[in-house]
Amino acid sequence: MTEGLIEAHEHGAPTAREAQDGREGHGDLDGLVAAVTGGASGIGLATARLLRDRGARVAVLDLVPAPDADLLSVPCDVSRDDVVRAAVARVAGELGGLDVLVSNAGIGAVGTVEAGDDDEWARVLDVNVTGAARAIRAALPHLRASRAPSVVLTCSVVAFVGVPNRALYAASKGAVAALTLAMAADHVHEGIRVNAVSPGTADTPWVARLLDQAADPAAERAALEARQPIGRLVTAGEVARAIAYLASPLSGATTGSILSVDGGMTNLRLPR
Ligand SMILES: NC(=O)c1ccc[n+]([C@@H]2O[C@H](COP(=O)([O-])OP(=O)(O)OC[C@H]3O[C@@H](n4cnc5c(N)ncnc54)[C@H](O)[C@@H]3O)[C@@H](O)[C@H]2O)c1
Numbered sequence: 268m269t270e271g272l273i274e275a276h277e278h279g280a281p282t283a284r285e286a287q288d289g290r291e292g293h294g295d296l297d298g299l300v301a302a303v304t305g306g307a308s309g310i311g312l313a314t315a316r317l318l319r320d321r322g323a324r325v326a327v328l329d330l331v332p333a334p335d336a337d338l339l340s341v342p343c344d345v346s347r348d349d350v351v352r353a354a355v356a357r358v359a360g361e362l363g364g365l366d367v368l369v370s371n372a373g374i375g376a377v378g379t380v381e382a383g384d385d386d387e388w389a390r391v392l393d394v395n396v397t398g399a400a401r402a403i404r405a406a407l408p409h410l411r412a413s414r415a416p417s418v419v420l421t422c423s424v425v426a427f428v429g430v431p432n433r434a435l436y437a438a439s440k441g442a443v444a445a446l447t448l449a450m451a452a453d454h455v456h457e458g459i460r461v462n463a464v465s466p467g468t469a470d471t472p473w474v475a476r477l478l479d480q481a482a483d484p485a486a487e488r489a490a491l492e493a494r495q496p497i498g499r500l501v502t503a504g505e506v507a508r509a510i511a512y513l514a515s516p517l518s519g520a521t522t523g524s525i526l527s528v529d530g531g532m533t534n535l536r537l538p539r
Pocket of ligand 1: 271304306307308309310311328329330331341343344345346371372373374387393398421423446465466467468469471472473474
């Protein structure tokens with residue numbers, strides 16, 4: 268992204284590329300390289316595809332391969348520092364640098380604070396919190412060399428709202444929220460923006476797996492839909508568009524933000 272493009276937007280003039288596409292913002296990631304952890308499924312896959320469609324060269328860092336041939340699929344377990352460093356180095360080497368990191372890989376945990384043992388706590392925090400730190404740490408040298416560096420983390424509504432039976436998972440996402448703000452402060456003077464999205468319950472394979480385990484999946488789905496003021500689940504595409512907004516150089520004034528994509532669940536109180 269060039270200063271010229273940003274200025275053209277600020278003065279309301281369409282860029283040549285926009286005029287060609289007829290859509291503001293389309294192509295805003297032209298020439299940039301993005302990596303998405305957990306990008307082979309759900310929110311991460313929708314994000315990888317959207318960043319690609321907006322012009323980025325995109326790598327997916329995941330335990331499983333990305334389904335699209337035009338996404339660079341890099342095997343990666345965010346719980347292993349050596350693997351994460353090698354994966355990020357490969358992305359930068361093969362795609363020519365790294366401008367946008369989407370730290371999205373995450374795993375769930377169900378139950379109250381009495382449910383999980385220390386091993387489960389260590390495993391979930393290792394993937395959801397330290398895994399994000401590992402990916403961002405490995406990306407930082409490349410982000411410092413970028414013209415438009417940006418980090419976006421996937422947080423969750425459970426960081427801000429008490430939801431039953433999610434003690435460990437909520438603790439991990441609370442840490443992601445705090446990490447987002449701390450890193451935004453640490454790196455603002457380097458021009459590196461750090462933001463997060465906070466999805467409500469989103470219609471992804473993750474939630475499908477949760478529903479499959481319920482005694483009455485249809486009733487459980489209806490309860491999850493009713494919990495969100497919009498009366499439905501969030502789509503992976505809606506979360507992806509929020510991530511793309513935060514990742515875009517057009518959002519250069521936005522850092523240290525946690526953008527809710529939660530159907531109103533965090534902030535609205537409706538009469539029953
Ligand atoms: N679906 C929801 O309702 C919801 C709501 C709020 C936040 N989130 C968050 O969104 C993110 C994505 O969730 P989703 O619903 O798309 O889930 P998903 O299960 O569809 O996708 C998660 C991806 O992460 C990958 N992954 C898991 N562990 C990994 C590891 N150690 N290293 C690398 N990759 C790993 C998986 O292989 C998978 O491809 C997670 O951080 C989750 O906490 C989801």
